[in-house]
Each structure stands twice: as structure tokens, then as C-alpha cells.
Amino acid sequence: MAGSGQLSGITVLGSTGSIGVSTLDVISRHPDRYQVVALTANSDDAGLLEQCRQWRPHYAVMADDQAAERLLQNVKKEGLETTVMSGADALEQVAALDAVETVVAAIVGAAGLKPTLAAARAGKRILLANKEALVMSGRILMDEVEQNNAVLLPVDSEHNAIFQCLPVNGAQNLAQGGVEKILLTASGGPFRTTPVEMLENVTPEQAVTHPNWDMGRKISVDSATMMNKGLEVIEACWLFDIEPQRIQVVIHPQSVIHSMVSYIDGSVLAQLGNPDMRTPIAHTLAWPERIDSGVQALDIFEIGHLDFEAPDHERFPCLELAYQAIEQGGTAPAVLNAANEVAVNSFLGHKLPFQGIARVIRYSLEQASFTDVETLEQVLSADRQARELATEYIARL
Numbered sequence: 001m002a003g004s005g006q007l008s009g010i011t012v013l014g015s016t017g018s019i020g021v022s023t024l025d026v027i028s029r030h031p032d033r034y035q036v037v038a039l040t041a042n043s044d045d046a047g048l049l050e051q052c053r054q055w056r057p058h059y060a061v062m063a064d065d066q067a068a069e070r071l072l073q074n075v076k077k078e079g080l081e082t083t084v085m086s087g088a089d090a091l092e093q094v095a096a097l098d099a100v101e102t103v104v105a106a107i108v109g110a111a112g113l114k115p116t117l118a119a120a121r122a123g124k125r126i127l128l129a130n131k132e133a134l135v136m137s138g139r140i141l142m143d144e145v146e147q148n149n150a151v152l153l154p155v156d157s158e159h160n161a162i163f164q165c166l167p168v169n170g171a172q173n174l175a176q177g178g179v180e181k182i183l184l185t186a187s188g189g190p191f192r193t194t195p196v197e198m199l200e201n202v203t204p205e206q207a208v209t210h211p212n213w214d215m216g217r218k219i220s221v222d223s224a225t226m227m228n229k230g231l232e233v234i235e236a237c238w239l240f241d242i243e244p245q246r247i248q249v250v251i252h253p254q255s256v257i258h259s260m261v262s263y264i265d266g267s268v269l270a271q272l273g274n275p276d277m278r279t280p281i282a283h284t285l286a287w288p289e290r291i292d293s294g295v296q297a298l299d300i301f302e303i304g305h306l307d308f309e310a311p312d313h314e315r316f317p318c319l320e321l322a323y324q325a326i327e328q329g330g331t332a333p334a335v336l337n338a339a340n341e342v343a344v345n346s347f348l349g350h351k352l353p354f355q356g357i358a359r360v361i362r363y364s365l366e367q368a369s370f371t372d373v374e375t376l377e378q379v380l381s382a383d384r385q386a387r388e389l390a391t392e393y394i395a396r397l
């Protein structure tokens with residue numbers, strides 16, 4: 001265990017991404033506590049090779065076969081001892097290794113679901129950034145965590161803040177703990193004040209330029225549409241076992257308060273900090289201890305004031321769609337998530353206008369057939385159907 005001399009083994013799924021790199025930055029500050037056992041990426045073999053040189057992991061996995069082949073050649077050439085593997089099954093394998101205590105789930109999108117489930121089945125401590133996994137299959141993932149004594153800790157900054165503000169005896173017990181509601185903060189993204197009539201023509205480059213956070217492209221677009229907050233409402237429902245009506249989205253442009261919990265006695269607890277994901281990553285890595293994250297302390301005088309406003313649903317229709325999906329339940333959130341992934345990809349590829357994202361999702365939710373979620377196959381089938389519907393809608397434009 002960490003702190004007692006023995007190193008704690010870690011797999012970072014999605015290690016070349018924004019969260020992956022921030023995770024390795026925190027780990028680099030604590031060589032006495034953690035050992036990187038496995039790193040994974042999609043197709044950036046150059047990025048993963050660089051990480052292999054620095055971290056000397058036992059395993060490196062590339063989802064893409066050709067990228068894995070290139071990585072393997074280079075690993076051999078440089079005489080590194082890392083075992084290179086490829087494909088979706090290998091991602092699941094390194095999420096479940098005996099030598100691994102903690103799995104950082106930082107793959108973006110539905111691709112992260114199966115390896116995250118594998119980590120849960122193997123009873124790991126899961127640091128969850130991959131919110132899409134929980135949105136798609138909340139019931140299944142939460143059940144696997146419980147049945148296998150896994151531990152699920154939220155890296156998403158809002159959920160991490162809520163986790164820190166919850167009653168001491170934990171997230172299982174909100175009503176008894178006197179929690180009335182959750183105030184989920186949102187920055188409002190780059191288009192918070194852009195005239196609504198101009199939104200149709202905003203570009204991917206404008207959309208991925210977030211005012212406060214430096215993140216991957218998909219979540220940056222999700223922040224611009226506020227679908228990110230919609231996904232986070234659903235994520236919070238599962239993590240904290242709370243009804244969607246008790247989650248209130250609050251626009252807070254400074255992104256200093258990362259979320260709040262409101263109690264029946266009138267107390268509102270908030271977690272504050274500079275907008276830097278290394279704080280929630282360090283918090284979940286060491287929990288229940290605290291470790292240095294490399295993040296500077298908040299200078300409250302420099303911030304001066306904090307602003308709050310209600311979200312504008314005309315500007316951000318995706319938020320409403322997410323509430324509808326979680327109210328609907330069953331496979332509806334999986335449909336919402338898949339249609340969003342297809343739409344965001346098309347927008348990033350200049351094949352769909354910004355406001356088309358919400359139209360694609362609305363269409364997919366209207367056309368899809370929903371079922372209850374009892375098996376993973378039901379989730380994956382809803383995901384496939386929604387991708388087909390969204391693709392077909394976009395092709396007709």
C-alpha cells in the first residue's frame with residue numbers, strides 16, 4: 001500500500017490525453033507511492049512511445065493495430081522492456097491486472113466503457129474521468145462496482161467537488177445525511193454571451209477554445225453546447241444516487257467553485273480551487289489522504305468576486321435533452337450519448353453546424369426505441385442504433 005513502502009500499481013487508460021497527461025504529472029511528484037504498470041492510447045504511437053521511455057510500464061496498449069505495430073518496432077529498437085499489445089481486449093486486460101490497484105479511466109467516449117467495466121469486475125479502485133461510461137450504462141457499472149468491491153472515485157471536477165462536500169459517511173446516504181440538492185456548476189463555455197443568432201456559424205476552432213479549462217476536443221465541444229453539463233447531471237444521478245430534479249445547474253463563469261451541496265439546515269458546502277484537473281486527480285489518487293498535486297493555492301483576492309446565473313435553455317438545448325433522457329431512463333441516456341458523439345465528430349469535421357448537434361440528438365431520441373437496461377448488450381445495441389440514426393440524419397443534410 002501507498003505510504004508503507006510498497007508502490008501502488010496504476011493503469012492509465014487514455015494516458016496520452018488531457019486527463020492522462022495530468023495524471024502522469026501528479027504521479028511524477030510521488031515516485032515513493034505509485035508505479036505505472038500500464039499505459040494505453042488510441043492511435044498516437046509517438047506519444048505513447050515517449051511515455052514508455054519515461055515511465056517504463058510493463059504494458060503499453062494501442063487500440064489501433066497499425067499504431068501498435070509501429071510502437072512495437074520502436075520499443076524493440078530502443079531496447080525498452082515494455083510489452084506492446086493492441087485492440088479492445090488488451091485494454092480490458094490491462095484494466096484487470098493483479099499488479100494493478102488503481103485504474104484511471106480517462107479514455108474519451110463509449111470506447112472507455114468495456115475497459116472501465118473490466119476494472120470494476122476485477123475489484124479495482126477506479127478513478128473515473130470517462131463520464132460517458134456511466135451515462136451509457138450507469139446501472140451496470142454501479143452494480144459491477146458493488147458486487148466486486150471495487151471503489152469508484154469521481155475525477156470529473158464537479159463530481160469530485162460534490163464528493164468532497166457530501167456527508168462524511170459517504171455518497172450512499174444522501175437523505176439521511178440531510179442533503180437537499182446538488183448545485184452543479186458550469187462555466188457556460190466559450191459561447192455563454194455570443195448572440196444566439198451567431199451560434200449557427202461558430203467554428204470548431206472557436207468551440208474548442210474554452211475560457212477556463214484546457215481539455216480534449218470532444219469534451220471542449222460538449223462544454224460549448226453544455227451537453228457536458230447534461231452528461232454530468234446523469235453522471236451525478238448514478239454516482240450519488242440522487243434524482244435529476246434535485247440537481248440544479250448553475251452557471252458560474254469563473255470556474256472557481258467546482259460544485260456545491262445544499263443541506264436541509266440551510267448550509268451550502270462548496271469546494272473551490274484553481275481550474276486544474278490535477279487537483280481532483282490527486283484527491284482521488286490519494287483518497288482518503290491528501291497529496292501535493294502541483295496546483296497553486298487559490299488566490300482569493302486575485303479572483304475578487306464570484307458570479308452565478310441560471311442557464312439559458314434556448315441557447316443550450318442539449319441540457320434539456322439530457323434531463324429528458326435521464327427522466328426517460330433505460331437506454332435513453334445511451335442513445336443521447338451516442339448521438340452526441342456522432343454529432344460532435346461531424347461538427348469537428350466541418351460536416352455539421354454547431355446548432356446541428358442538438359438537432360441530431362433530438363432526432364435520434366425521437367426515433368430510437370428504448371428498452372430497460374439489464375444487460376450490456378442492450379446498452380451496446382442502443383448505442384449502435386443511435387449511431388445509425390445520427391449518421392443517417394447527418395447524411396441527409
Ligand code: NAD
Pocket residue numbers: 013014015016017018019020040041042043044063105106107108109111129130131132155156157213214215216217218219277
Ligand atoms: P482526450 O481526447 O484528450 O484524450 C482521450 C484519450 O483516450 C487519449 O489517450 C486517446 O488516445 C484515448 N482514446 C480515444 N479514443 C479511443 C479509443 N477508441 N480506444 C482507446 N483509446 C482511445 O480527452 P480528455 O479531455 O483527456 O478526456 C478524457 C475523458 O475525461 C472524457 O470522458 C472526458 O469527458 C473526461 N473529462 C475530461 C476533463 C478534462 O479536463 N480534459 C475533465 C473532466 C472529465
Ligand code: MG
Pocket residue numbers: 156157158232
Ligand atoms: Mg466536469
